[in-house]
Amino acid sequence: MVLTTLLLFLSVSPLVKPEMFTALVHMEKSIHAEKRLAKEIRSYVTKERERLNELERIANEYESHAESAMGDMHATLANPVSAFLLVKRFTTDWNDVLNKYMTPNNTNQFIASLPQLTEGFPSPEDLDGAAVALLRLQDTYVLPTDKVAKGEIKGVRYSPKMTAQDCFQLGKVAYSQGDYYHTMLWMKEALTILENETSKTIEKPIILDYLAYSTYMQGNWIHALNLTKEWLNEEPNHVRAQSNHDYYSKLIREAKENGKKDEELDVVNNPRQLDEYRQSEEFAKYEALCRGEETQVYPLAHKLTCQYKRHHPYFILRPLKEEIMYFDPWIAIYHDLMTESEVKRIQEMAGPRLHRSGVFVTEDNKSPTTNYRTSQRYLWCLLFLTFLLLHLTIFQ
Amino acid sequence: MVLTTLLLFLSVSPLVKPEMFTALVHMEKSIHAEKRLAKEIRSYVTKERERLNELERIANEYESHAESAMGDMHATLANPVSAFLLVKRFTTDWNDVLNKYMTPNNTNQFIASLPQLTEGFPSPEDLDGAAVALLRLQDTYVLPTDKVAKGEIKGVRYSPKMTAQDCFQLGKVAYSQGDYYHTMLWMKEALTILENETSKTIEKPIILDYLAYSTYMQGNWIHALNLTKEWLNEEPNHVRAQSNHDYYSKLIREAKENGKKDEELDVVNNPRQLDEYRQSEEFAKYEALCRGEETQVYPLAHKLTCQYKRHHPYFILRPLKEEIMYFDPWIAIYHDLMTESEVKRIQEMAGPRLHRSGVFVTEDNKSPTTNYRTSQRYLWCLLFLTFLLLHLTIFQ
Structure with a gap:
């Protein structure tokens, strides 16, 4: 049981950590x-x-x-x-x-x-990946957009503040994926930041273009119309702005003819688009867990302990740091299993052999990366870890 | 008779002066x-x-x-x-x-x-024209090449000194017209000047290339071979230099086999290429006249006079300045017939209407200029001059 649990931990771990690690190698190249x-x-x-x-x-x-x-x-x-x-x-x-x-x-x-x-530079796909990671994090931790834009994320060093153009680019990635929820959030943020920029990093009309459209797509026709009017204020002769203006006006007129009231139409909704799984209780729990919230009360929590373990000569000078998490099934975390320098050594040796796993597509023989399968080839790491685990478990 | 002579003068004059005048207008545009x-x-x-x-x-x-x-x-x-x-x-x-x-x-x-x-800039054809004019002048006045290269031409303000590259370009124009006589002269001059240039205006091998070939074309095979060896010294792997070297060597070998002696072959001749007319006595006289040499003795020269003429009210305040040149037929020069400002005024008015005359070619409807027909449209000038001439002649 112990072995199973531990192996489970290890085989989950590469799904998360190596992504960071590859990113690190990739970025260092850049x-x-x-x-x-x-x-x-x-x-x-x-x-x-x-x-x-x-x-x-x-x-x-x-x-x-x-x-x-x-x-x-x-x-x-x-x-x-x-x-x-x-x-x-x-x-x-x-x-x-x-x-x-x-x-x-x-x-x-x-x-x-x-x-x-610039061979080592990341690709547009990498930009999409980084954007999606950021948006997912925002959702999971329910972070206000302006906080994220300021780079203020708890537990990690604050990042530089995002410019209007940064926000716009993030919104644009969301837009390109049909994610109008985040498009609206970030285009709005881009506008807000732009107002206070002394040297403008982007032009207002292009933000209004995206913002108005995503606002419309989220069902806020009157608001979309107002944003389009603001856009036309800036660019009176923009053909698409004009035709959008007419289209939104027509929609609103027809809705009113069909009995919709002004109050119903003049709202600003921004529903988050969630697939079936993301609407499930399990997903809600997963996100809550990520936020460090307690999702269930463990009655035996007061009995959980931490201890040094020296059950094998290998661990006499450097004992295992064991933290019991659960009694049945027995779950424990072993802290600092490897030293920093060991981790580094493994990374150095594994680095050149690493690339993102892909789904094999026979048609054109290309192996694209996907954003749901990101585990790495970690065979080599496993050899060393296996050694540690043997000592940890068999001699338990 | 007087009228004829005068008109002759006038109709010859545009063959020379307006060329200078057009050049002036052209150059001022440049x-x-x-x-x-x-x-x-x-x-x-x-x-x-x-x-x-x-x-x-x-x-x-x-x-x-x-x-x-x-x-x-x-x-x-x-x-x-x-x-x-x-x-x-x-x-x-x-x-x-x-x-x-x-x-x-x-x-x-x-x-x-x-x-x-750069619309007003002269064309490559103009460069050829200027080069040919310079070479013709050199021939006519029998000017040593080094004097010309120093810009020292009597009677006019000295020009800047020519660089090796200037000499090379002049030689190149001669070369392009199959004039190996001047090519040899000027490529040699280019080499001489190049030796003393601290910052070289051209590379030696390209001069040697032209010089060796024109030397060969002028019949100096051994000298051409030596120049080619000098060229190979600079560019040992130049393919054309190598094949020229072999070709000249072969020519010399064959000539020797046919009984030619070293002394006969090892000379540096540079004959001037002259067509039939240029070989005539008339042409020799024309060139001598240009140099200001006296080609015949006029026994009545001591009787020739200069005088002011006031034979018409128009000339009372500004008399004609008449210089008798010959008695039978009667030839006279009228000096300062027009004032400087009159000349200038005519030039200003005629300027925009001037272009070099051409030979009409029906094929592609283009009107190329030629270097034997350079008279200008001078109709307008003629009107004013006619007025003067009428006063000068009819009221004689």
């Missing part, structure tokens, strides 16, 4: 790439500046030449050498300038080198 | 264009510098972010807001940087605007 990129951008800037300095020198030379030559043309053209040099100046010499300094070659070359430089 | 161009280049440089400053700021921000984030990844990823912002940084934010600052748009736009900006 950070390395970022540093390299900074260096390359600077060397590109230097190269381009040299080109521009040369062009500026040429422009200055042109100007002073033009000014001195203007009043002097007769004398210049009288000497056929001067005349030849003057014509040459405007033909082959100018062509040389064109070919040497008036080209986007540096830029095009640099752009061509970027895919390789 | 100079105006040059000034505008200088301004536009500077504004392009400013725009590009702003882009680069922004990129540099971004690079610095990337570097400091990468350095501070590296040791801190665990804490960053523990907060899902930070994690989202980090992933966003490397996806949408980076894409914004790409689209906004990592583009050749400024450059491409500026390049696209250049044809209009």
Whole structure:
């Protein structure tokens, strides 16, 4: 029983932790790439500046030449050498300038080198993943949107404050997944933050566009119409804004004709879309548990203990830290089973072998990652852990 | 007779003067264009510098972010807001940087605007014209190449000294017209000047390429071979240099087999290519006349006079300045027939109407200019001149 429980713990654990771990490896790669990129951008800037300095020198030379030559043309053209040099100046010499300094070659070359430089960067799919994780967390912990936007999440170090543009991007991910509940929340937050931004990180109309539409999709027609009017205030000639305005107006008119009252229509609802499982009591309990709420009272809780265990020579100098959680079935947590350096060593060795598991699709032989199957190949880790577990359990 | 002679003078005159005049108008346009161009280049440089400053700021921000984030990844990823912002940084934010600052748009736009900006610039054909004029002048006045290269031409203000690259370009025009005589002269001069240039205006091998070939074409095989060896010294792997080397070697070997002696082959001749007319005595006289040499003795020269003429009220305050040149037929020059300001006024009025005459080609309806027909449409000038001439002649 003990073994089963422990193995259960271990086989659940990789479903959560390695995701963080892969993200870590992935992000560390990105950070390395970022540093390299900074260096390359600077060397590109230097190269381009040299080109521009040369062009500026040429422009200055042109100007002073033009000014001195203007009043002097007769004398210049009288000497056929001067005349030849003057014509040459405007033909082959100018062509040389064109070919040497008036080209986007540096830029095009640099752009061509970027895919390789940013190879370690996360993909748009990763952005969606991070956004979904954030939204799920917001739901689970019932966090107010403005708190999240300030980065104030309990138990972890506060993050930088989100800009209006950050909120907008988060809302946009929600929008792209048909999640109008979060779209509404975050577009509203984007608007609020935008009001107070001294240097605007995004333009108002584009937020209003998304906000009005998600508001409409959540059933708030009058509010959607008002937001669209605000949008038209900013962009009176926007074609889609105009046609949306007309469409919402028509919907409201028809609803009124069908007997709906103003009070019924002029509300702002934002229902959370939940599938069957997420509407279940089990899911509610799971979320409550995540929040650290007690979902049931354990009458024997006062008898639960913690102790050091030294039942095998391996544990004499470093005893197991056992915390009993439940008596029947017997459940215990072993704290600090591995040292920090052991964890690190395993991560280092496993790192290069890790990639996100996928569902095998035979059609085009691609293996896409999915957001419901995120366990990792953890065979190697398991070998070491098995050793520990053997000592922990068999010699119990 | 007088009228005939005068009209002859006038109808010859446009063959020479208006060319200078058109060139003047043309060049003044170029100079105006040059000034505008200088301004536009500077504004392009400013725009590009702003882009680069922004990129540099971004690079610095990337570097400091990468350095501070590296040791801190665990804490960053523990907060899902930070994690989202980090992933966003490397996806949408980076894409914004790409689209906004990592583009050749400024450059491409500026390049696209250049044809209009440089509309007034002379064409490659004009360069050929100026080169041919210079070479013709060199021939006519029997000017040493090094004098011309120094811009030292008697009677006109000295021009700037020619660079090796200037000489090369002049030689190249000669080369393109199959004129190996001048090609040899000017490529040699280019080499000489190049030796003394501290910052080289052109590379040696390309001069040697042209010089060796024109030397060969002028019949100096051994010298051509030596020049090619010098070229191979600079560029040992140049394929054409190698095959030329072999070809010249073969020619020399065969010539020797056919009994030619070393002394016969090892000369440096540079015969001037002249067509039948240019070989005539008439042409020799024309060139001598240009040089101001006396081609015949006029026994009555001591009787020739200059006088003011006031034979009509129009000329009372401003008499004609008559210089008798010949008695039978009677030839005279009238000096200062028009004032400077009158000349200028005519030029100003005629300027916009002037273009080089062409030979009409029906095939593609284009009217190319040719270098043997350079007279201008001078109808308008003629009206005014006719008035003067009437007074000058009819009331004689």
